[in-house]
Amino acid sequence: MSDGRAALGEIVTFSNGKSGAAGRGTAYQTYGANGVIGTSGLFNAEAHATIVGRVGSYCGAVHYSRDRCWVTDNAIIATAKDGVNPRYVYYLLKRLDLNRYRIGSGQPLLTQGILGRLTVARMTRAEQDSAASVLTALDDKIAVNARIAAAADELVRARYAELAAAATATIRIERLGSLVRSNIPPGRIPPDENYIALEHMPKRHMWLTSWTDSSNVISAKRRFAPGDVLFGKLRPYFHKVGLAFVGGIASTDILVVRPKQDAYRGWLLAALSSDDVVAHASALGDGTRMPRAKWPDLAAHEVPWPDGHARGFDEFVKPLARRVEAAAAENRSLAGLRDALLPRLIP
Numbered sequence: 001m002s003d004g005r006a007a008l009g010e011i012v013t014f015s016n017g018k019s020g021a022a023g024r025g026t027a028y029q030t031y032g033a034n035g036v037i038g039t040s041g042l043f044n045a046e047a048h049a050t051i052v053g054r055v056g057s058y059c060g061a062v063h064y065s066r067d068r069c070w071v072t073d074n075a076i077i078a079t080a081k082d083g084v085n086p087r088y089v090y091y092l093l094k095r096l097d098l099n100r101y102r103i104g105s106g107q108p109l110l111t112q113g114i115l116g117r118l119t120v121a122r123m124t125r126a127e128q129d130s131a132a133s134v135l136t137a138l139d140d141k142i143a144v145n146a147r148i149a150a151a152a153d154e155l156v157r158a159r160y161a162e163l164a165a166a167a168t169a170t171i172r173i174e175r176l177g178s179l180v181r182s183n184i185p186p187g188r189i190p191p192d193e194n195y196i197a198l199e200h201m202p203k204r205h206m207w208l209t210s211w212t213d214s215s216n217v218i219s220a221k222r223r224f225a226p227g228d229v230l231f232g233k234l235r236p237y238f239h240k241v242g243l244a245f246v247g248g249i250a251s252t253d254i255l256v257v258r259p260k261q262d263a264y265r266g267w268l269l270a271a272l273s274s275d276d277v278v279a280h281a282s283a284l285g286d287g288t289r290m291p292r293a294k295w296p297d298l299a300a301h302e303v304p305w306p307d308g309h310a311r312g313f314d315e316f317v318k319p320l321a322r323r324v325e326a327a328a329a330e331n332r333s334l335a336g337l338r339d340a341l342l343p344r345l346i347p
Helices: 086-096 111-115 127-167 260-272 276-286 295-299 310-345
Strands: 004-008 012-016 030-031 033-042 049-053 062-065 069-071 075-080 119-121 169-172 177-178 193-197 221-223 230-232 240-244 248-250 254-259 301-305
Touching: 012 111, 030 062, 049 069, 049 086, 049 193, 062 086, 069 075, 075 086, 075 111, 086 127, 086 310, 127 260, 127 301, 127 310, 177 260, 221 254, 230 260, 240 260, 254 260, 260 310, 276 295
Parallel strands: 030 069, 193 248
Antiparallel strands: 004 119, 012 075, 030 033, 049 062, 049 075, 169 301, 177 254, 221 248, 230 240, 230 254
8 A cells, every 4th residue: 555645635526516407308317415316318427426415414425326427516526536446436435434524513514625635545546446346346236136126126016017907806905904003112122123214215115125223212113023014104105115024113104014814915015015005195195294194094995906816916926025135135244244344445
């Protein structure tokens, strides 16, 4: 490793993203403070740029774009200077935990000046390439597993739509599943309990592969078991519905629905996560600014019923769910290894 330290501004060029319209279209991804937020017809950052959250609660969040992209004024574009590995720049900025350098309290802020003055250990290009190669291999495998989960989601939705279109009967959701109502007071929750809140539930993705522990939980929560379907009732139009792979506790902003029969699990999952049911819950939700779906409205809602095919559909869903669960477990191990290696490879 080269001797001494370097100012970050010596190896990275920083520029702010832009406000205003990015142009209609889907040619490029649009990045905000915490990653992709849409698409655009224009770009203002070249391929292999690192995007750093500039303002707000995601101040200091770091993302990488392999392709040209549009970056909003909520983020800063970090571009590797000549002779510097762009992927190394991404991992270096991840390593620095940039949120701790923010200024302001009401509205946290990072500036180009703050970033440029930070000092880091000098690394030769060969050292940069070696570190980036190892870390990228781990992240690439994580991305492959994420695509497996996305493909499984699409397969389940497509098969559900096919059977629903051919169905000649309907069934109330309450005949497929029942609401788990028991609340657990905070004093009875172990600190290492699996905890799922709304932020752990991805939008329009029916597999729940993220959770945290309950060490910071201070209010009552709802118990759920593996195989339950969790439905985000707060702002249901965010479309947060998924299958739990583990047991634990959930936020009370989440409805826990348990299949009445194992053979109903697949159809219950696909129905609750369908666009039709989410739209129904959104239309009848209480409140304007913070609408909440109500179980009685969901329970009474009629969904297509593939009489005679429900068990077959569940057998179709089961192996996909098992594959997603295995991929998610592998991703947790890979992420743990990457995070452990990061400070060793990039001091």
